[in-house]
Structure formats: C-alpha cells, structure tokens
Amino acid sequence: MMRFNRFRLPARVRRRAERQWLIGRAIQRRGALRAVADRTAAIRPADILAFVTQRNERIRLPYFLDYYRDLGVRHFLFVDNASDDGSTDYLRRQEDVSLWRAEASYKRARFGMDWINWLLWRYGRDHWCLSVDPDEFLVYPHCDCRPLAALTDWLDASGRRSFPAMLLDMYPRGALEDETYREGGNPFEIAGWFDPANYSIAKNKYYGNLWIQGGPRSRAFFSYDPLAGPALNKIPLVKWQRRYAYVSSTHMLLPRGLNLVYDENGGEMASGCLLHAKFLSTFSEKSAEELDRRQHYADSQEYRAYHAGLQGGTRLWCSESREYRDWRQLEDLGLISRGNWA
C-alpha cells in the first residue's frame, strides 16, 4: 500500500504498521454494524465459521447456505449491506446465521473488508474461518467424500494456517439470459463451463502472495486493457488470530506468512478453487444496479466493462471451454492440487 511508502521504513515495519492500521480501522468502525440477529453464543470451540457480506442476494442464499452446511460450516456471520429484497428477513430466520446490518457505504468500508475484519477479530479467533461471497463455492481435493472439518484437521496437523482457493469464473454455454436461475437451484447446472488454462501469475514481493489474473473476464471484458482484469487469487480459509487482517478483499492477508501458500522448490501444496457463480441470469440486473451505485472496486470498472460487453450480447463460452465435472478434473488440469493430502 502506497500510504506507508512515503516513510522510508523497512518493508517489515511498513507491513506491521499497515496491519495495525487495518485492525485499528476495523475495530474503530464496528459501530457501522447493527446486530439484527446475534446467535454467536451458539458457536462452539472447534466450529468452522463462514463470514459473508451480501447485498440483495436473496435468490442465491438458500443454495449457498445449504452448500456450506453440507460441507460442515457450523455458523454463518453475515453482514447485510442495506438490502431491500427481503434477504434480511430470510437470513434472520436461519438458526445458524448471525446477522448484522450496515447502512454505510460499501466502498468506504474498504469494499466491506472493514466489517469482515471486525467480525473476524471479534468472533473468529482460534476458529477456521471461511470468508466468501454468496456467489463463491469452495471446492477442495476430496470434497466429494470428506467434509471441510477433515481438511481443517489435516491443515492443523500439517501446521498450516491458511488455505488458498483460486477464483474460477463459471459461465453458461449460451447467453447469460438464456436460462433463468431459480431459487435453490444449483447454479452450476446452468453456468457449468470454465477456462482451463487461461491464467497468468505474477508474484507480489511485498505481500508475498501470487497475483493470478485471466479467465473469461479478461478475454471478454478487459481485452482493451487486459492487465486491469480482476485478481483471481484468494485465501478464503484461515485459522484466525487477532493479529491477522485481510488487506484487499480476500486476495491477501497480513502477516505476510499467511500468503505463502505455494511451494517455491518445485513441490505442490494443497489448494482448492472457489467456483464463481457470478455469470447467471441475475447478472445483468445486478450490473445495471451496481453501475448506478458506483460502490465497487476501481470505480466499478468491472461492472462498466461487463455492462458494455453484455449489452452487445457477448457470450463467455468458447470452443475451448471445459464443462465442470469434479475436483479431480480441476486437479488434472493443474488448477488445484491435493498436495500431500492422500
């Protein structure tokens, strides 16, 4: 971050200052969150927790909650950013959901990360915490037969504190509007295709994370300026401690060691994917709305690009797209790895 660059301090000191600034900021702004349903007393010591920010995602929520309940997430901590589609009421009724409402600006809360950092600080300590959006679905090696707790137990036993899961954009075969997404349905029955090899990697020396770009968005929406495409690297699963903080979305954390989820000596560490069900029939309404709000990263550049692209009837599908089968397929393609989790 540029903020701390103007003092000529060693990188270690700058990172520490930035981390403390992030944590302090999250704590200071906790007042922006108003508890709607606080069931955090029900959280038991080894529970896996999910932290989610959402706005007007009512139609997606049932499948989302069921997906992660099946994996073994025990409690959901939601921040609802001024929804008006009934999602607040829906979430309030769920027994395993604690809900806060934030009326403040999403953008000024560092795209919601201040809120999430606060909830993580307050409730996440010593838990494995999964920070995802309502359109992100975690896939990890053996996820068809082993629950999330098996993974976190193994990570604990291997002395690991964080687990990477790259964002994999999924899209339908035809145009986005062709098939309407219905509540409770599996979004990947519609948007079941992805780019198998179209990803570029660069290493961020300061934070130590890998910066992954590419996928359908960069070839379809960002062809005029491909390097401005969104980052796909994410580290959503962390055994939280109070000295941790997410820096930018869930792309990277501080302290830096949490970002070192890759092997540099030729070996493979275990990793997963977040299947991204963004490109459904709900997308164009959403992009029109978000375009008006201008509340997203880089002045909603992404949404503007999408909107322009999708109005022209752009399809994301191409003849090289692959249809999603299971985690083994992703592993064979080299998008995820089981590492040494046999």
Place this chain on the structure above:
Amino acid sequence: MTAPVRLGVILLCHDRLDVAARMARIWAEGGARVAIHVDAKTPGAEIATLRTALADLEGILYSRRRRCDWGRFNLVRATQDAAEELLAACPDLTHVYLASGACLPLRPVAELAAHLAADPGRDHIESVSAHDVGWTVGGLNDERFTLYFPFDWRRQRGLFDRSVEWQRRLRVRRGMPRGISPHLGSQWWCLTAATLRAILTDPRRVEFDRYFRLTWIPDESYFQTLARRHSVTIESRSLTLAKFDHKGRPYQLYDDHIPMLEDSRCFVARKAWPGATKLLAHFPRPPAELPDPAPPRPARIERLINHTVRRRVLGRPGLYMQSRYPRKDAENGKTSAPYALFQGFSDIFPDFETWLAERVPGDVHGHLFGPEQVEFAGRPEIGPGAISSNPLLRDHDAQGFLTALIRITGRMQIFQFSPRDNQVLNWFIATDPNAHVFVITGAWMLPLLHSGMPFDDIRRVSAQLQRAELEHVEVLNSVWVKARAQVYELADFLARPEVLMGEVLRQLDPQVVPITSLPDMRDPAGLAQLLRRLRNSGLQPRLIGAELPPADPPGTERKAAE
C-alpha cells in the same frame, strides 16, 4: 496350526479417548488382553469417561501414567511399564502388540491370531540397520545415536538445533553400549512374549536405558535394536500400516480409503481421522467362519501414498499454479512435454507452417511470440485452453503462457520464432531439456531483401534484428544449455537445404517419412549485394555465414559454366 496364540495389546493414547475406547473394545472383544497407557497430560475427566465407557469389559489394565513427548524416551518408558504390567497380569500371553489409540484394526483379531500362530516364534518388528536407511526425517540418521538429545524437538526447537550444532562442532561422538548395533523401524510392533520378556529383564537393561534416554526418537529404535539382540527370527515388517509424509507426520485415513484398505489386507492401520465415521464403522471386518491367516499386501496403498509424497515434494513438471510456483531453476521440469522452436525457417520458406504441419505429428503454430498477435495454428482468437491471443496478456506472463499451452495440449507444440518476437524466454527455453531449438541465423534478411523498403530503414531494422539474434545465439552457445539446439548459418543452410531439413525433421520425429521436396523458397538473389551495401554503410553482417551461394540464380550459373 500349532499352539494357540494368546494376544496382549498395549494401547498408547493421548487424545481422542472416545476413539481409543472404541479401539480398546475391538481388541478386547476379539479376545486380546488390553493394557491402556494414557498420557499424563490428558485431563482426568477424559480418563474417567474412558473408564466408564469400558467398564463392562473385564481385564482391561490401566498402566502407570507417564508424561509422553514426541521423540523422547518417556514414550519407551510408558511402553515398558505397560508391557511389564501386562506380562505380570497375564503370564500366559504369547504375543504382545503395540498399537496406539488411533490404530484401527482392519481385520478381525482372530485372523491376526491365526497369522501369528502360523509361525509362533517370529517377531514382527521392522528393524533396519541405521547405517543403511535413508528414510528418516530431519537429516539425522547416524547422529540420532551418536549425539546427545536432552531437548524436546517440538517445544524447545531452538535449543535442540543449537545443541546439535554445537555437538557437531565439538565432534561429540557417543559410544554405543557394547554388543548392540543401532536399528530403526516403525514404532508399532508385535513381539513374542519371550522376546519382550528378554528385553525387559535383560541384565544390562539399566545400561541400555541410560544410553537410549538421550538418543533422538528412541521409540523408533529401542525395541528395534534390542529385538536384534534377543529375537530368534525377525520378520522385519510392521503389521501396522503407518505411512509418514516428508515431514514425519502420519497420514490420516478417511472414508474413501475403505476399498483400498480392504484390499491391502493389513491387520492394523494408522491413523484414522476421528470424523471418518464410515471407516470406523466398516472396520474391522466381521470374522469369517475360518480365520484367514493371509499376510498383508500393502503395496497399492503404499504406492498411493508415495505418489502423493512425490507430488508434494517434486510436483508435476511444467505446472505453475496457485500452490506451485517454483523459483527459477528449481522447477523440476520447466515444461511438461517436448516442444520445438523454429527460427528463420518461415523467413526462407513463406509457407513453412503448412508444409511442416503435414509432415510432423504436432500442432504447428505461427509466431506465438509475435508482436502483433499470438499466431496460434489456424489463427483463432482464442487458442488451446482458452488462452487469449492478445499479445499484452501473453507478455504479462510469457513463461506461464508457454507452459500452460504445452500442458493443456495433448500433441507436441511447434512454433515459429524470429528476432522480431518477444525474446524474454530465450534463457528459459535454452535451459529446458524439453525444448528442440532449430535456428537459421540471418534468415530474417530474406524478407527484408524483398520488402522494398528504403535502404536506410533496412539498415536500421537489420541492426536491431542482428543485435537481438546475436544475443539469442550467445545464449544458445552458453554452457548452461539443456535444450537440443541446432544453429545453422544462412549460407550453410542455403548450400544444402534438403539435407539439413531432413536432419531437422528426423530429430523431431525419428520415424518421419524422408522428404522429397522443399516448400517454395524466397529467392536469395541480390542478398550478397545487400550485404555489401550494409557493410559499406558501417553495419557488419555477422550472422549470414562465410560464403553465400552465388548471387545469380542457379540456372544462369549453369549456363555460364557451359
């Protein structure tokens, strides 16, 4: 069948006593006498639950509780205590099995007894001479017997490392007690009562215990070494399936391992994930009418585990992804499959790409690294694996581009190259054993010759291209080259194009059909003149070669000779 087997089991437990209780019940109901040792660090309340859970079973012994730390002698001491109590309480035991509370019996206890009864005098303990093994973790092989290890590896790591370092510097070498030679092996064993008794009542036991107290990880060496002293026959293979990863952590077993474990016919496996309810319910298999004494066949599951260890340590060659991003020259395979780069050929033969595609098995691309576009074969907008043909994206991560392309396609990737293209991968390709590099230096002159550009422009462009190609050739001539590189000078190549082209194709595919014709060639007439003009304008052409073929077309030359 000979004398009946009376089996005793020592269970070492430290956490998850609910699982341990379950295991103890399996052993006890299978007819074994069980002695349980619980780590002194485990809270008392949990032990009370364990005792109540096993209250209905008779004859379960709870041995004296000791504090156990990984890699320390107190683990051996706990085993010794439990063994002594077990042998004292049931003098009629014939075998004692050492297992942990997380060790899951896979086959009925009766089958294990039947297996032991087949050769009742045999001790099943993995015991490998410490001088010969190479599989211990942490690089301490011999040293774990010749240095002192007073510190705990897990809790006092700094002190541990420093003490090892100092002892190395001071050349400390402990003497081994006379009469034993160090052996290592899996800590889970099954000894005959006779051997175990002999170890425990050895008149020199005090001396041995004193020695092993300060070795490292004595639970993997104490019984393994002393069994060599007292045993008559040793089967040096553990009956417990226990695999460790490259850091010495045991593998866990899950529900999806059920078929493989069943297939392995191992008696006991370590260690089951406590949440693997199906696995825990599935094993042990119910006893058959007649116990089957067949020995274990763990080869398949061992192969699986070795495979994942390899994946963790070496990874898949040519893969660059979110959890594998090797440093330069630590890649273990820079790319995943052979590929070929042709430089200069398409300058001499404008139609080279299609000509080559008909003759070799592989995808023949144009200039993948060209400045205007990524020229995939057939020039699609989106290439194999949905890789974009946008040169900006390619140049952002050129190495990732090439390696992803090679990995995603099934056939050999062949592409054209020239000094006009992005040169950033020259070192990467030159040091990659998968690369076949064929270069005709100076061939870029031919298109310039026919370009019709003003001479000043030709001179400027020539200077740029020559510099780029000189740098590339220097790379290809360095001592670090791992690629199979062939560099021809233009003059050489033009002198005998058919022979050299045949050589090139044979290197690419030994079974290639010998070529009978070459594709259409750009006319080299006038090249010598152009070179002379360049030389006279101050640019020394350095890549063309010594002698160009005569400037005039061959036909006229023959006429002149007549």
